[in-house]
Amino acid sequence: xxxxxxxxxxxxxxxxxxxxxxxxxxxxxxxxxxxxxxxxxxxxxxxxxxxxxxxxxxxxxxxxxxxxxxxxxxxxxxxxxxxxxxxxxxxxxxxxxxxxxxxxxxxxxxxxxxxxxxxxxxxxxxxxxxxxxxxxxxxxxxxxxxxxxxxxxxxxxxxxxxxxxxxxxxxxxxxxxxxxxxxxxxxxxxxxxxxxxxxxxxxxxxxxxxxxxxxxxxxxxxxxxxxxxxxxxxxxxxxxxxxxxxxxxxxxxxxxxxxxxxxxxxxxxxxxxxxxxxxxxxxxxxxxxxxxxxxxxxxxxxxxxxxxxxxxxxxxxxxxxxxxxxxxxxxxxxxxxxxxxxxxxxxxxxxxxxxxxxxxxxxxxxxxxxxx
Numbered sequence: 001x002x003x004x005x006x007x008x009x010x011x012x013x014x015x016x017x018x019x020x021x022x023x024x025x026x027x028x029x030x031x032x033x034x035x036x037x038x039x040x041x042x043x044x045x046x047x048x049x050x051x052x053x054x055x056x057x058x059x060x061x062x063x064x065x066x067x068x069x070x071x072x073x074x075x076x077x078x079x080x081x082x083x084x085x086x087x088x089x090x091x092x093x094x095x096x097x098x099x100x101x102x103x104x105x106x107x108x109x110x111x112x113x114x115x116x117x118x119x120x121x122x123x124x125x126x127x128x129x130x131x132x133x134x135x136x137x138x139x140x141x142x143x144x145x146x147x148x149x150x151x152x153x154x155x156x157x158x159x160x161x162x163x164x165x166x167x168x169x170x171x172x173x174x175x176x177x178x179x180x181x182x183x184x185x186x187x188x189x190x191x192x193x194x195x196x197x198x199x200x201x202x203x204x205x206x207x208x209x210x211x212x213x214x215x216x217x218x219x220x221x222x223x224x225x226x227x228x229x230x231x232x233x234x235x236x237x238x239x240x241x242x243x244x245x246x247x248x249x250x251x252x253x254x255x256x257x258x259x260x261x262x263x264x265x266x267x268x269x270x271x272x273x274x275x276x277x278x279x280x281x282x283x284x285x286x287x288x289x290x291x292x293x294x295x296x297x298x299x300x301x302x303x304x305x306x307x308x309x310x311x312x313x314x315x316x317x318x319x320x321x322x323x324x325x326x327x328x329x330x331x332x333x334x335x336x337x338x339x340x341x342x343x344x345x346x347x348x349x350x351x352x353x354x355x356x357x358x359x360x361x362x363x364x365x366x367x368x369x370x371x372x
Contacts, residue, residue, distance in 0.1 A: 009042040017241040020059040029195040036181045045070055047081035060089055105244070107299065121213035136259065139252045158261035161224045166269060169218055174206075174273040177214055178280020181205055186289055195289045199299035202281030208308045209315070213360055216319030220334045220352035224327035226259055228348035231331025240332065246343075250332060259324040266320030267313040274312065307372050315363055322355040 005013040045066075063086065070077050079087045109117075140147040140160060185201045232256060233239050243250050285291035330348035333338050 007046075010041055012042050012045050012279055013048060014045060015048045015051075017049075019053050019055075020055040020062070022056055022058045023074040036121060042073075042075055043095055044076045044078060045148065046078040049082055049086075052083070055086065058089055060086065060093065063090060064093060096214050111236060112289040128333065129329065130331070133325070135249075136252045136255060136325065139227070139249065139256050142252060143256060148256060149248050150252055151258055153303055155257040155261055158257050159265055161226075162219065162258075162262050163265040163269065167217065168270065169222065170215060170269055170273050171276055173214055174211065175274035175280040178206065178277035178282075179284055181210070181277070182281040182284035182289075186284075195259070195285065196291050196295060196299055197295045198281060198289065198291065198333065200303035203300040203304045204308060206277035206281075207274045207304050207312050209312065209360065211277055212266075212270045212312045212316040212319060213356065215269050215273045215316060216323060216356045219262065219266065219320070219350055219351055220323045224263060224348050224352045225345045227324065227327030228331040228334070228345045230340060231328060232334035232344045234332045235332065236341060255324075255328040255332075258328055259321060262320040263317055264320075266316040266323075267369075270312055270316035271309075274309075311363070311367055311372060315360065318359050318363070319356050322359060323352045326351045326355060337345070 002017075005015060007013050063082070067077055079090065082090075139148055143150055168334045175364070182198050183203045185198045186195055189195050189197055231240070234254075240250050240254075243253060258268040282293060282300075283295050283297050286293045330344040330351065334344040
């Protein structure tokens with residue numbers, strides 16, 4: 001299979017014979033390396049392959065390892081004795097040197113490496129988010145100045161999609177949330193014979209916070225995911241690149257209609273969700289707890305003030321902007337594969353929900369400090 005000869009003082013002749021395929025018996029690569037290491041003053045390696053009966057890619061792998069070892073020891077390799085096809089494939093394999101860092105290093109990442117990678121990723125994500133927010137702000141300024149590439153027809157279509165078509169799911173969820181609040185409140189209020197105050201609890205909870213929060217979460221899962229999937233698919237199909245090529249900013253043409261539409265429709269959807277939640281509480285109070293419907297209405301009107309409505313509508317508008325912002329941002333930052341679209345969609349929903357919860361906490365603290 002393999003033999004060695006010394007035709008000169010500084011030359012090592014490697015004689016190869018037999019079948020050099022993946023199914024044939026080949027000597028271990030360490031045998032050849034040991035021979036080179038144990039033979040002093042070798043400056044040139046030649047081959048004799050006249051007795052080789054067959055070869056495949058395993059033969060090339062064997063030779064590439066040999067060439068790498070010879071290159072490490074500064075030994076010249078003469079390929080003239082190799083088959084012509086082998087020489088051509090070796091030239092192709094070594095035509096472009098391996099890029100530094102391209103080979104994946106084996107081994108388990110340390111805790112420090114994981115923490116550092118997470119910190120770098122968080123920093124890059126923050127920079128990308130701030131850059132996208134800056135682009136959106138610039139696009140809004142261009143819109144106010146009348147210079148934005150903006151289609152009003154697209155705005156009305158998106159408003160219909162995020163508004164009217166979202167009413168069925170908002171009706172169901174808000175009605176059930178009102179049911180749940182009424183039943184939970186009745187557990188403690190029955191102990192004091194104060195079931196009528198269910199109207200106060202349900203009304204304030206729905207109008208001030210829960211109506212806007214539930215609407216925001218619904219829109220994050222329904223509309224935010226749709227924005228990310230649609231823009232991500234456009235990114236995969238290179239439609240975003242086509243817009244940039246013809247000089248149309250994607251943020252102005254695609255993001256602005258969606259942000260304006262959702263920002264305008266969210267307060268209206270929150271009002272509708274508030275009404276349905278209060279209606280759900282009234283159904284429970286009148287049908288299961290014996291509270292008169294007119295009395296329920298009177299208590300709700302006395303408990304809920306304009307400040308509560310203002311807080312809820314403001315939170316709804318903020319949630320609409322956040323859902324549209326994160327949905328569009330994830331879509332435009334999507335990769336070039338189908339799996340990347342799925343990842344962008346999931347990330348948009350998760351990021352939007354987290355943003356809604358954080359914004360709710362901040363707004364609640366602010367309005368409490370201000371006494372609103």
